[in-house]
Structures are given as C-alpha cells and as structure tokens.
Amino acid sequence: MRVVFMGTPDFSVPTLEKIIEAGHEVIGVVTQPDKAKGRGKNVSYPPVKEKALEHGLTVYQPKRAREPEFIEQMQALAPDVMVVVAFGQILPKAILDIPKYGCVNVHASLLPRYRGAAPIQWAVIRGEAVSGVTTMQMDVGLDTGDMLLKAEVPLEADETGGSLHDKLSTLGGELLIETLKGLEAGTIQPEKQDDSQAGEYARMLDKALGKIDFSMAAAEIERLIRGLSPWPSAYTAYKGKTMKIWRAEVSEGNEGVPGQIISVDKKGFTVMTGDKALHVLELQMEGKKRMDAGAFLRGCHMAEGEMLG
Template identity: 45%
Template sequence: MVSTPLRLAFMGTPDFAVPVLGGLVRAGYEIAAVYCQPPRPTGRGHKTQPSPVQARAEALGLPVRHPVSFKPEEEKAAFAALGLDAAVVAAYGLILPRAILEAPRLGCLNVHGSLLPRWRGAAPIQRAIMAGDPATGITIMQMDVGLDTGAMLLRGTVPIGPETTAESLHDALAALGAELIVPALDGVAAGTLVPEPQPEDGVTYAAKLTREEGALDFREDAAALDRKIRALNPWPGVWFEHQGERIKVLAAQPEAGDGAPSTVIDDDLGIACGTGVLRPTLLQRPGRAPVERRAFLNGTRIAAGEVLPCPATN
C-alpha cells in the first residue's frame, strides 16, 4: 500500500460488495463514509432490513449514508465535502452524476463482475453462465458517465464450468474483486497503473433479470436450459407448469436423447427438449421444501407421454 493511507468512500449495497469493503478495511485505507441503498422491507413479514453492506459497515463502526438520489445539490456538496482521494463502487445501485464521479482526487473506481467490454450492465454473472461463456472475471474500471464504459485498470479471470452456479460464481468474483481493488487503488495513486480504454469490439449488455425469464421452454436445447437453471437460482427461479402448479427446478442434468419437445419420455422425468433431454434432479412444489427427483415423483406423478406446457411466445 502507499505510505499515506488513501481517504475513500465506499459505495455498494448487496452481498457481492461486502468482501470488497472488507478488503479495503484490511488494507488500512481510511473509509470516510459508506454509501448504500436505504433499508427496505424484506421477507414475509416485510420488516425493514439494512442491506448487507450497511450491516457490515455498522459492525465495523463506519459511518453509513443512504441517499435516494445524488441529484439534490446538498447531496453533491456533502459528498464533495468528504475530501476524498477516491471512491470505490461495487454493485451500488444508483447512477452517479458527473459531479460525484469527479469529486474525488483520483476519481471513482468500479469493481465490475465481468471481463469488460463483455457483459456491461445489471446482471453480468447470470448472463455469462446463460450464454455458455467458458470464463468471466472482474474488471476494475475508472468510472465515467457511461454504462460500464470507463477505462480498465486491472482484470482477473474466473473459469465457468459445467457445474458453476450463479451463487458459486458470485462468491468467487466477489473474492477476486476484494483482491484486485487494493493494487488498483495503489497503482492509480502512485501513477504506475495506466487506464486502458475498452475495445469497441466485443461489447455485450447484461440486461436486468425478469421473473418471466424463469419459465422453462423445452423447445430450447437441454444444455441451454441447464445453464438457465444454474444461472437463475435463487432469483427469479426456474420452473415449469404441471396441473396448475408452478414446479421449481433447482438443479438438472442435460442428457443425450430425443423426442417431441416438452414430452416426458420416461417415468424418471426425462423431458425432451429442442435438442437432448433435461432431467431435473432437485425440484420444489409451491409451499414445500426442495426434494430430490425420486422423492418428488413419489408424491407427484408425472408419467411418460405427458406433454408439459411451454410459455407463450411473442
């Protein structure tokens, strides 16, 4: 680390950002303020809960702020008054106007969960799995006013395997972000790390996830549906309809085989797809606990020859 600790603001909200905040604290930086989204109602009781970053910051004794916007001049002035060397941003959830981006002496550095310029946007972890990418990673980026368009400072890679889930990839990327942000900050402060503009080729956008994406369409390839299941659990979750119930699929195995798409081809819940067969291995009925396939079939008969409904197409 540089000899004089940098004075930072940290801006993040969900679990992904917590290891990054921890890495900054362990490195000995001065955290002048932690910004995160305001507490929101969660769970069945809709009890207001602080975000994971707020909870961690308060446990560390760090001052927390959660403005709903940076448009008011008083919020911009309060941020500028912190006298920051830099701000570190990780899945914060608010758009930062130019006045905020330019207030710290060294600007704002973003910990982004993809190998930019691929998967700019809201859901890079899930989109990388769904697309069948062999790898993704972390990019430490010097922020500008665009959507994840800033110059790159450091990158690190994480492989995506046939069993990688959104949860496991999330955790690996969060840990890598915590590892890379310290040399990135120190390199920028020392002038030894030169920002590299993102290439114009290879830009893709990771659109925000929607609930409707969780519907299994067995006209797709079994391998693509397996990737969807691994990418979209726990949210929005993946399901198919059976006798008016929405059956969640939490894990599955793609296999060779054929048949008319959406047709159950055997008594062990092999479902024919556009290409191949998908065999769910962990399922959940509404209001029930998740169970393995055999236990599920003991209580819910889905016989060979049944045709499961597919979502309507536009």
Template identity: 50%
Template sequence: MSNSASPSADSSTPGTRQPLKIVFAGTPDFAAHHLQALLASEHRVVAVYSQPDRPAGRGKKLQASPVKQLAVAHEIPVYQPLNFKQPEAREELAALQPDVMVVVAYGLILPQAVLDIPRLGCINVHASLLPRWRGAAPIQRAVEAGDAESGVTIMQMEKGLDTGPMFTKVHCPLATDETGGSLHDKLQAVGASALLQTLTALAAGKAVAEAQDDSLANYAHKIDKPDLNLDWQQPAEVLERRIRAFNPFPVCFTHLAGERIKIYRAQCLAESSAAAPGAIVRADKQGIVVACGSASLAITELQMPGKKPMAVTQVLNGYGDKFAPGTHLAAE
C-alpha cells in the same frame, strides 16, 4: 485464475504506498465482501453509501442491505440517498473529501458531478471481463451464454455504463457445472484482491488504465420474469445453462397442472424423443426426463409449491403421481 499483467502498473517500490481516504458505495453481499477487504486493509473507509432499506421477508419489514449492516457494525457513517439529483446529496459527499470512491454493485448511476468529486475519481469493481457483459447481470449472463471464462475488471468510472478505462482484469475459468451462485463466490474472492492491488497502484501514482474496445462490447440485461420461464421448445442445452445461471437466485420455473415448480438443477441428455416438448418421458432416481426442442433434459433438483428444494428421489417419493410419463410441463 490469472491476473493480467497489463494495464495495472507495478507499485511495489518501498515507501510509495499511501493509505487512501475512501468512500465506499455498494449494496448486496458481493459488495459487502469488498468492503470487508477494505476494512482489513491500510486504507481508511470514512463513509458508506448504500441503497435505501427495502421491505423483505414474509413480514415485509424494512431491511438494511448487507453493506449497510457491515458498515453499522464497524461504526462507519452510512448515507442512503434515493439519487444524487439534489445538490444536498452531492454536497454531503464533497464534504467527506475522499481520495477515491469505490463502487461495487451500488445500484445507482452516478452523474458526472459525483464522479468528479473524489480527488482520484471513482473506481468500479465489475464482475466480468469488460467490455464483455456490461450492465446489470454479468455473472448470470456469462453462465447462461456458456462462456468459457469470466472474471473481474477494476475500471475508472465515467458517464457511460461500464465503459470506463480498465486498471486491472482478473480471469476466472467457468466449470462445466458452474452456477450463478458458484461464479458469484469465485468472483467476489478474486475481485477483492484485484481491488486492493489497484488501490495500491493509485496511491503510488502508478496506475495506468487501458481504454475498452467498444466493438467487443455486449450488454448483460437485468433479469426479468420471462428469463426464468422455461420454454420447452428450446434445446435442452440452452435450458440447462439457464437453470444453472439463475441458481440459487432468482431460480427458473415451469408449470405443472397449474402449479409453479422451481427448477434448481438439471442435466442434458443426448437422447431425443418423439414426445412433444414439455412432455415427461420418464421419471426415476436419475431424473425427471423432459422432451425439449432438441434432446432431453433430466431434472435432478426441484421445489414444489410451499416446500424446500428437493432431490428428484425425494420428489418422486412424495409426488410421483404428478410426474407420470405423458404429463406435460408448460411455460406460463
């Protein structure tokens, strides 16, 4: 993993570091990791903004976000507006008089009136090497596309979606077996240190931002159900990357005899088959081998309805008859 020498400026001169008064806005675990880093730093987090509590679990009870839970544990005031359209919400933020607002996977688009409130503006931690993968799901889309590297960009926020000038970029190579989950964990670790580096430069008045090249931009669309529904007409290589991208959440699926089967891990096989796409060619301890639009895919970990994810050997011990050669898996 490497940190770009530019655009962040050197802020190591003794006596230039000043603690900042920060308002933090974020919601999921990725954001909570960055909040934890701020809480352990010299900076002062005076308030936290997070998405409203949502129903979760089988009982559909309201559950606070990971960011809210961390803030409450540290006795930091938490604000949860539905949006910032109401003047009261903006006035509440302005009354906090923050030096800077740090935004990490918050889930709300901030209007210009909010971006203008902090003395140093709002900065965002984005889990890609901007301008590549602007948008909602940069981690998963990088894995799905087969990118050789990803990273984290710390940028100044502006009205456009992830279009602001960049302070810091940290590069992170992708492993051949990278999953959405493993890349998430790598990027939250490097993102936290990049955030602190950027704040140090901001506090010293030495941060320099570099404009994005819009001609290189692409968009990381929100993950929808059709993204998870495996189409066996596609090449095995494409399906294998998709399975990795959405592991451990929200997880790809297929259908077997009317039941939804979740697929957690699979391997591409160079072998091709005369069988129709979706047909099970063979099933053994190496995997449940399925014919694809080109080449074949060996499923090595899956989840039967109402069960936990299991390795293929466990699946075949309990459900071997369901995966007999000639049986067809189907898209919904």
C-alpha cells in the same frame, strides 16, 4: 487513502472488508435507502450498511445520488478515491469529479464483454468458459470507463449464478486493493474499452426470464437453470402448479414433443426439448421444499407422455 465506499448488496461486502483490512481510512459508506420487507413491513438494512455499522462507519443513504445536499456532503469529505461496487444508482459527473483518483468501479465481468446489471448470471446462461472481474475508472456512461486491472475465473461445468457470484465477490475485493496500490504508485495504465468487443447487454434479471421454453435446446435450458440459481430460478408448470427446476443434465431423447415427459427412472425424469432432452435431478414444487427428483417421484406418480409447461 481516504476512501468513500459505495455499494449495496452482499456482493459489495467483501470489497468493503478488504479496504478496511488493508488499512485505508473509510471516511464514509454510501448505500441505498432501507427497505420495508415482508408482510409486517419490517425495515431491512442493505448488507453494506450492516457491515459498515459493525465497523462503526458513517453511513449515507441518499434517495438519489444527484441530490445537491448529497453532492455537497461528498465534496466536504474530500475523498482520495470513491470505490463503487454494485451501488445501484447512476452517479452524476458532479460526483465523479470529486476524488483525486476518481471513482473506481469493481465490475463482475471481463469488460467490455458483459456490460450491464447482471453480468454474473448471463455469463453462465450464455455458456462462457471464463468470467472475471474488472476494475474501471468510471465515466458518465454505463460500464464504459477506462479499464484498470482484470482477473479471470474459469467457469466449472456445474457453475451456478450463486457460486460464480461468491467467487467474483471475493476476487473483486482482492483486485480492488491491487488497483488502489497501483493508482497511488502511478503504475497502472488505464486502457480504453473497445466498443466493438462489447457483447449483448447483460440486462437485469426478472422472474419472467425463468419461465422455461422447452422448444429451446436442452443445453440452453440447462444453462438457464444454473444461471438463475438461486434467483429468480427457472420454472415450469406440472398439473397446474409451479415446478422450479434446480438441477438437470442434457441427455439423449427419444421422439416426443417439447415439454413431454419421455422417461421416468429412480433418479428423476426426462423431458423432451427442441434439441435432445433434459434429465431433471432436483426440483421444488409450489409450496414445498427443494428436493431430489427421485424423492419427489416416490411421493408422486408421474407417467410418460405427461406434459410440463
């Protein structure tokens, strides 16, 4: 097939690589504009652009996908299919109508349960037992198009947003190749989404989401910590400085108020929550490296009764 690939972050890269490996003709790669990063404002390429240039592919970086010039460029390419993986812009109907086989999206959840920008992290935060990938025929709605194929992945007890991201990124590429084969052969029966099965919208992540509220149950906080690892991370405050918590486990707690340190041991410390307690095992203090809580305690005197937050 003649493929236009649209994607931007690391998550998109394995799918682009799979398309190339499968022998499809990638006639163009569309990604977000370059960004200036850091104090020096050095220009940074999106990961998809870096991979595309490695393969000598033509790259397009429209500020807005609805620009007439960009639409004309895509029409001139006359792709059989457009593959969209975390591109980061809403596509107008004028783009969706161009390819013979439409615009196929690789979505990192089992639709329609997790529509939205951050389905991977919210699946962990909300304690799902299973996640997965759905390929979907895009329409003008947000993740509302007809479903094509699905593949499931069980979540491990210690699953993080980062580990699930990597699993689904790889799986997405494999499922997309199956989808292209099925579309070309005419063997896929698109399935409409049941809107009544859609869960709470998987909204975009921000740093404020990571602020730990110790009045929540320990199990909820522990899932938040895993879901927001590695970004934006879950955090609290200790002695006026930000403390990121990277790993913890639910434990039985003695009486105390939420946020109060109720015990300290060689491996870490335990803080009271709204339901049970949280044993903190790995953390990072402001301006310091990530470390085991035991190592932190060897260099910092923490006492029972002190407060976090």
